Amino acid sequence: MADLTTNFLGITTPNPFWLASAPPTDKEYNVRRAFEAGWGGVVWKTLGEEGPPIVNVNGPRYGAVWGADRRLLALNNIELITDRPLQTNLDEIARVKKDYPDRAIIVSLMVPCTEESWKAILPRVAETGADGIELNFGCPHGMSERGMGSAVGQVPEYIEMVTRWCKENYDKPVIVKLTPNITDIRYPARAAKAGGADAVSLINTVSSITSVDLDDFCPEPAIDGKGSHGGLCGPAVKPMALNMVAEIARDAETAGLPISGIGGVTTWRDAAEFMALGAGNVQVCTAAMTYGFKVVQEMISGLSDWMDQKGYESTDQFIGKAVPNVTDWQYLNLNFVTKARIDQESCIKCGRCYAACEDTSHQAIWMKEGRVFEVNDAECVACNLCINVCPVEDCITMERMEAGQTDPRTGRVVSDDYANWTMHPNNPAAQAAE
């Protein structure tokens, strides 16, 4: 079994699976049980400043998106940061950390955007012996109305400023947690780096309305006939999160900045994908909230199995391995010509590929006598849609045309030279360069 020990910012944990700041990490009772179940670390549920505790709604705080068999695809919440007294949380953090020196405890923080507020809380966090802090600049509901959370995370200058205060007043690693509710994730990441952040973590939840009750005309979850947008998380947000992680990993300005990947991590494979795109570890919330702490056992066994199969002895051998392969569209090889191929043996003759291609794509699939479906190479642009809609795995595949063959669609001989848009004759910029 491969060794999953992972070093993130000098914090070594037995595996790269941490619980994200959220209800699973809101108290000592949970965190102890999470560690017993095998989680490598936790980011404690976000703490606010000293004073009267936060007040949450007293009606439902979650909405959901389900698959047909009630598989939870996404969760949305309108919960605020911890509603327990600051000192209670700090005492508990200190106790748990003492008992679990080999696991990470990161303290998530969100206090008003003034230097005094940060200066007041940081020494108290330092006393707990926690391994670092995470600045919650992500929460998209409630706290943002009070000038915190994503209200800070959406303004790069604030991110940089607060990060700098924290670096000046706290010795251990400072992780900046980013909100996805912005147009270009690279700006907040660059700001975090400029402020001296040791790492960024992303994503926090995506502003969302999961559904509308069509009898009461109210978004869910409904609180006395009204609803407010919440933050979406779970499997459905993973594609967005992966892209944002990759954007930061390959941005020249932030390249090398450690990343903790968050957003829809549900299985070992999700984790491996985040890590391949540059995340040094992952954080998990919804999967634990759906399946309980035990779900980490599958993540551990799956990741170590895969590493064994691939011959990786430690996680840093594959972290970031996919980053060099994420590029801009303009650099994709236009001489890479493929055609769809339908395997008649496995085809069940449903006609979905035909409907998709005939109605919405390139009319490149023939429906012949006896419901035989075949690809017309003279029309197939290799868009992949037929593969995506075919219910039978591997029934349709993409086959690369070899160099020297003539593409019947374009009449051009396929070349194995690499040629992208920047070199293409139709590109005015390319022609100008000539």
Next chain:
Amino acid sequence: MAHTIRTPGIVAGRLAEDVLAENFSDLHPPLDAHEAHVAADRCYFCHDAPCITACPTDIDIPLFIRQITTGTPLAAGKTILEQNILGGMCARVCPTETLCEEACVREMAEGKPVEIGRLQRFATDALMAHGPQPFSRAAATGKSVAVVGAGPAGLACAHRLAMHGHNVVIYEKRDKPGGLNEYGIASYKTVNGFAQAEVDWLLDIGGIDIRYGQALGHDVTLDQLSDAHDAVFLGIGKTGVNRLDGFDLDGIRPAVDFIADLRQTDDLSTLPVGRHVVVIGGGMTAVDAAVQSRLLGAESVTIVYRRAQSEMPASRYEQDLATSKGVTLVFNAQPVSANGAGAVESVTFEYTATNGSGLKGTGERFDLPADQVFLAIGQVLEDAPDALTRKGAALAADAGHRTSLANVWAGGDCSAEGEDLTVTAVAQGRDAAEAIHKSLMGEGGPANG
């Protein structure tokens, strides 16, 4: 072949070879990868899952199913085999309808449980096809344990002891390992020589020496074993059979003998079976003998059970399997006499009823034609050392499977704690090995020998 299903008497070759091959193929064909994913996707990953509690070997079912869902069937196989080294056989033979699948929350919700047994087979098949077993031996302890019987209980015990670094010698009276996996289980539950392949795979761990043709009480004694080894485990099953007075005409035999012949033949078309077969009994053995007689080409097969259907030990699923193969089930009837000159020709039964004090004949009788009669009225302990205390007709053992002798443990069918299930035998063999290990290593008991 000149014979048909209507040829009188007990003859071989009633059916064409291709029909026989079809009849004796896999009862539940294996799931392919796509089917396994769809089946696995139905599992809710329940907390403190009731299916785990219902599995005698406590397999972490939600975890292994999730491992299938996430594309790691080898990890799933390991999760299963860590608890149940014969998880491959159990996946095929467990009456899941009364074990894990009965407890599945989706059985309660929809009457359609997650297909745990078939998923277990998918994962264990994948792991076994992948190569050697994922378990290895701990550093040698220098201790030696005798295991008597190479059935599920003995094999599970031996494997766990080997994992702990002990040397194991298995004394087996037959010339093949597997116990009833090899000689008892219905053919269509374990096709293609799976039983032997599984034993070979299991023994690969090393440190287990099997001596065949060594019957306890005949070729070796308990005293000799106690002298030569640090501990003894008995997994001798129940190899004796109950007989019926007056039922000794030709054509009458124990069902288990017929089944053993059937399991051992390499050519089903040479196996004789009656035209009219009567099976007396109500357990899994009765069902297996009856169904396989039909599959061999018997024209009529009737199981006669002396009590009501609701009391039949074979599960409803097994009963339905029998009727689906054309077996007739008769309840509330007890055998009175076997009739015939030399060879049996018919059996006389009397209907029964229960009144407060027990089962009574009603006086009403009927005859069933029979060229062949199988008795499936229970197996009994045989050759167990007299020095060991009995509980009922089986060996008494404590919660740690220790018998009345401090250096002797027992599990599986021979133990009073056994349940006549493969999976229970595996669980007890494994747990006894843990208890023996603790005892030998000086934890929680005296080290013997």
